[in-house]
Amino acid sequence: MSFQLTEEQESLRRTVQKFAEKEIAPIAAEAEEKAEFHREIFEKLADIGLLGIACPEEYGGAGLDYSTYIVVVEEIAKHCLATAVGLGVQNLPQIMIDRFGTKEQKEKYLSPLSSGKKLGAFALTEPGAGSDASSLKTSAVRDGDGYVLNGTKVFITHGGVADIYLVMAKTQPEKGAHGISSFIVEDGTPGFSFGKVEKKMGLRASPTREIIFEDCRIPRESLVGKEGDGFKIAMIALDSGRITIGAAAVGVAQAALNEAVKYAKQREQFGQPIASFQGIQFMLADMATSIRAARNLVREAAYLKDSGQAFSHVAAMAKLYATDTAMKVTTDAVQIFGGYGYMQDYPVERLMRAAKVTQIVEGTNQIQRMVIARNLLK
Structure with missing residues (x-):
């Protein structure tokens, strides 16, 4: 297992970054405020082959592994968690139908889902x-x-x-x-x-x-x-979804850290940037360390899944740690911004509200601790 992205993964990450900066970032805050769903974003994601990223090529998908999939999810989540979650939800039925469905079901549903003609x-x-x-x-x-x-x-x-x-x-x-x-x-x-x-x-x-x-x-x-078979299918879906949510949480946390670093360099108090104060520096250092640890744990879970090894307990660890990290990092980002962080003029309050849901979906973090403990004690 490598901690570095392959050339292909890095190229894809840059492509997704450019797409997100152009298509998602300009509308993300307003869409969040007005609770607007932009289906056209998913149509555009389909145009660059991302709606069926984990779907086999024979059904119109990209046929990429989970280790690549989470790179895409993290990058999109830096700009809009709602879109990243939507991407995960779109891919989940495809993964389950591909694994458990009949040939007729695959032929009928996978191509429309992977092409974005249908949402799942x-x-x-x-x-x-x-x-x-x-x-x-x-x-x-x-x-x-x-x-x-x-x-x-x-x-x-x-x-x-x-x-x-x-x-x-x-x-x-x-x-x-x-x-x-x-x-x-x-x-x-x-x-x-x-x-x-x-x-x-x-x-x-x-x-x-x-x-x-x-x-x-x-x-x-x-x-x-x-x-x-339904409960088994649901649990397998949740195991995979926990990796995806972990990656999305890392993206949210990274976005918050980026904003906090930028603000700390610009904001001056007592005649100097607040980034020069050790108290702020320690907060930023802890944020960065936790994010890197979370990212690597998510990548390990994806690697285990891709290689056919048992990954359920590591997926639970990744989801637990990454989402708790996102909540802590976004909260600290708001604190670094001070009063401005609480205002909607700045993005960190939106990131903090977004982070909270990651601790709940795909199994609460209390459930993740149960999964981890049962694996230890079996």
Whole structure:
């Protein structure tokens, strides 16, 4: 495992940096303030081959490994976490359909998702099933040559704007986690509707919405994998998603550090730049050290995944440490800015609000500690 990017990865990083500076950065703050979702950004990401970055080339994707994928996610997150999260959500159904789907499902769904013609979403969380995902209540009852779905999902990223949803529902409730199955549900299916649009503290440029199934009939061909595979599919998806969120958190933290360094050099108090004060220097040093450690931990998790080794516990470590780092670094950045940091005229307050959600999504950081501890004690 190398700690340095390959020439190809560095070239891609620079391409993404230029794209983000031109297309994302100019609209990020306003989109966040107004809670505006810019689908055209995802169309432009598709134009440069990033919406299907982890999708096989035979289905229109880039076919790149996770170690390259996280480089892209981190770079985009420096400019807009909402876009980085959206990129992750777009790739997640592709990864799961590619791994567990039938040939027909791959041919039908992967190309539209990787090309950006269709947006994807992942629907697991429910009002009473957050960290305890196996307690979900949405049901999928076999009926003739299909299934009938009933239930409600909440906090669904891309809810209401996605075209293809990967949905977890119980086919055999008496079996608990082993009775959960995974289904593809398309927007426009009768009985499938949308509820409350969430008003969030941060990540407001990424739509989060309730989705509702009321006697929603889907064909048998919508089942991904076998009946009872759903919880396994969801957990594998979360393991991969934790690496992605870790990379996004590193991007947010790096952006905050960059802003703090620049401000500390410019801001003068007591007749000199505040960067000359040891108290500020120590804060910046700790921020930089934590970010580098977080980045390397995320890269290790991606390396283990790419090489086919056990990575679940390292993904949990990466997600835990990187997101806690993002929260600490953005908070310290606001402190370095002082009163100005609390104002929307400067970007660090937005970064601080964005950082918070990374400690919650893809499994709370308390859940990550449980995953890590169980691995140690097994």
